[in-house]
Amino acid sequence: MRRNKVVGLGAVVLTLGLSLTACGTTEDGDGGSDAACDLKLAFFGPETGAAAGLGKPIIQGMQLAVDQYNDDADCDVEMVKYDSQGSPDEAPSLATEVAGDESIVGVVGPAFSGEGAAAGPIFAEAGVPTITPSGTNPGLSTNGWDTFHRALGNDATQGPAAAKYIKDTLKAASVFVIDDASEYGAGLAGIVEKDLAGAVTGTDTIQTGQTDFSTTVTKVNDKKPDAVFFGGYYAEATILIGQLRDGGYEGKFVVADGVKDPAFLDAKDAAEGTIITCPCIPDTDPAVATFAADYEKEFSEAPGTYAAEAYDAANVFLDGIESGIDNREDLLAFVNDYDEKGITKQLKFDKTGEPADVHVYAYTVKGGAIVPEGEIK
């Protein structure tokens, strides 16, 4: 009930915003470049809502790519934002809106797996090419949507990497696996559970929005595991680790990219030592140095999680537009055949839309900051 009201209001504001921007004219390119005019790229993901923290770096990474392109282009490409609040409930209607605007030739997103699953069929039907810089559920690429692409490794690679880290680096003999029943969290936890098989001594499920995890804490303490793996997002992870530590749990806490957000550090001392796996490239990696510097200059903060992936995703589309493509169909073909070096990896998609080249990195919380530890190989 509550949600719909907010959405309704959001929709009104959005339509208003769109009609306003539609009035702005773009000067016509007077030759020189073949690039078409009046094209738009859309961001699809959470700009507001509980997961807004994860959406912001993606928006800014994409913004940077579009701005840099526009600096040299005769015809500006416009970036439009579709705020799903990260919710699968709201994704279909927003996706229909995107599909209806023919000037939108490509979508960076959907940011999350749940909304990606809900919006995917609509994009596939309308032939809107999408590249998600952050949605990692493996199931997304198995639906036969030829419009779907992913600019990072999925949980089928992140899950095993996390399991590998728990097994080889932490050398944990017993592991307790918790998930948040979301498309993303449950999927990831399932993979880790399967990969660690014998070492998993117990599992539990929590619910998003839950704040009292005392039973889960009791379950963990009952097993006294060396490590706890949690598949879910930072909102619950922050409270969960606090209650686990208060409950006397002293082992390792391992989480995945959904927790890689500064808000997780709100857990203060309890967060220390937490290991975060992420298919996202650290901003200290030499490959992204120029990007990181540009980003910091523009937004006066270091690039957050998936900013670089979003930058890469946007650049795939922008390369296509620069080559003179002015419609979805041609751009989709262009993306499917793409094979260039991006800043995060070699950007090339297989038939299902998965990236050909994948890396997963480990991060640790140290001294109140999320510090990169290196690639998990």
Add this chain to the structure above:
Amino acid sequence: MNFEFFFNNLPELTITGLAFGAIYALIALGYTMVYGVLQLINFAHSEVFMYGTFATLWTVIALNAADANGIKLIAILIVALFASMALSALIALALERVAYRRLIERDAPRLIALISAIGASFVLAELMGLRDRIAGWFGLEDDLSEYVGKARINNSMAGTLEKPRFDVAGVAISSIDIIVIVAAIGMMVLLDQFVRRSRLGKGIRATAQDPETASLMGVNPTRTIQVTFLIGGLMAGVAAFLYMLKIDTTKYDVGFLLGVKAFTAAVLGGIGNLRGALLGGLVLGVAENWGQALFGGEWRDVIAFVLLVLILLVRPTGLLGESLGKARA
């Protein structure tokens, strides 16, 4: 079903369940008192609680509790408790004045008051969720960034309090859980005695039984309704403070889920019945924990609500029956 784990950890599961159930119970009081007097479900009560959690959080930030310890920390927490009670009570009174009084005076159908309550709930929650923009209108969003910065995500005071655990006969018990249970039950006993013995309490019960006759006997109905909302607000403030001690984290929509649970607790115990609210809250809290222990976390809410349905099938008016008015003096 995991019986071995369940029986091995029964004391711990029960105590943590009672602690969270006690918080449900304190919130449930607000629903039950207003229902007892007005036969109206005050759906905005969850937001009264939510404002209380923020009063606690802001006091802790403003008085820099993170660096305090010993006596100073305790003093800050007492200030936070009063701030929380004050803000919750204020919101409850404002709610009564703006959203209900005119409707009640005009004898509007209860359905209208219900819609008014839902509307008020949206407004209050969104005001909190948009507080960064509201501060922005006055150019204060930078000065107040500590308070309004994370408008739509979790706000945390984790690390302020140490929460030592101690062993009693091999069972690890959190000190916070004990504080929460004792404080909640203490408040309930106080309130129960107040309603049973004091003059104002007598007025509340009289109005609940028969508003017209009560006003003929010299009970001011408007005043009585105000006092009812005030008490509900104060209790929600205590609940909010205890919730923050235990969970450390709040958000503009934290009231929604807790409100649903607390309302369930009120119905479970018998809506309109003070002792019922306490019993309902505790039973719900323990049932959730036991359910999760036996069947797994995904069944937590299923167990709690199946229990509610079963109890209502056998006792349609809840465990202790509906009766604020019939409480004997």
